[in-house]
Amino acid sequence: GESVGLHLPTLSVQEGDNSIINCAYSNSASDYFIWYKQESGKGPQFIIDIRSNMDKRQGQRVTVLLNKTVKHLSLQIAATQPGDSAVYFCAECYYGGATNKLIFGTGTLLAVQP
Amino acid sequence: DAGVIQSPRHEVTEMGQEVTLRCKPISGHNSLFWYRQTMMRGLELLIYFNNNVPIDDSGMPEDRFSAKMPNASFSTLKIQPSEPRDSAVYFCASSLAEGGGEAFFGQGTRLTVV
Numbered sequence: 001g002e003s004v005g006l007h008l009p010t011l012s013v014q015e016g017d018n019s020i021i022n023c024a025y026s027n028s029a030s031d032y033f034i035w036y037k038q039e040s041g042k043g044p045q046f047i048i049d050i051r052s053n054m055d056k057r058q059g060q061r062v063t064v065l066l067n068k069t070v071k072h073l074s075l076q077i078a079a080t081q082p083g084d085s086a087v088y089f090c091a092e093c094y095y096g097g098a099t100n101k102l103i104f105g106t107g108t109l110l111a112v113q114p
Numbered sequence: 115d116a117g118v119i120q121s122p123r124h125e126v127t128e129m130g131q132e133v134t135l136r137c138k139p140i141s142g143h144n145s146l147f148w149y150r151q152t153m154m155r156g157l158e159l160l161i162y163f164n165n166n167v168p169i170d171d172s173g174m175p176e177d178r179f180s181a182k183m184p185n186a187s188f189s190t191l192k193i194q195p196s197e198p199r200d201s202a203v204y205f206c207a208s209s210l211a212e213g214g215g216e217a218f219f220g221q222g223t224r225l226t227v228v
Binding site for chain 1: 118145147149153156157159162170205207209216217218219220221222
């Protein structure tokens with residue numbers, strides 16, 4: 001579950017295109033998954049979450065897909081906008097004793113070209 | 115609510131000095147997390163509290179690091195003595211333990227140890 005990132009994966013898309021950001025998680029016991037967006041100089045912000053008993057959840061312009069068989073999570077952003085440019089993190093959440101423990105993945109830099 | 119409040123926003127200190135980072139969680143939240151973010155290691159969970167009690171400090175890198183939560187509205191992360199490799203952005207986050215796990219992050223403290 002620890003993140004070690006010498007090189008941050010980068011996804012470059014054109015404004016208006018759809019973006020798909022992928023994430024592999026490590027703990028098969030994780031029961032909750034969250035996508036966070038981090039803009040430069042700010043803390044991570046919640047985007048969307050999904051429980052382990054679901055395989056898809058939709059929000060406004062975003063969809064999260066969960067494949068527990070291969071421990072894979074994806075975030076789809078429709079009609080990507082320049083304001084979507086940020087680093088995106090998936091986080092897995094499992095009960096770590098008294099409260100939920102949130103472990104972050106490495107992160108993906110999304111660069112939206114105008 | 116003003117969200118999670120961290121202070122200071124930036125800290126520059128000399129190697130060997132004591133550093134204290136401060137956090138005020140969102141009112142009503144009963145879980146508090148300290149994270150460290152670097153390019154090399156991403157977002158690492160250092161320690162988390164539930165109802166002011168430390169639950170898991172396995173992420174604390176060394177004995178030089180310590181964290182306290184004397185009451186529900188205040189937590190500190192102390193590094194003594196500080197070293198250049200401690201340079202990073204330190205985030206505090208809070209959540210409802212009974213919630214799904216969504217944590218709300220502060221703006222972070224950028225620590226530079228020279």
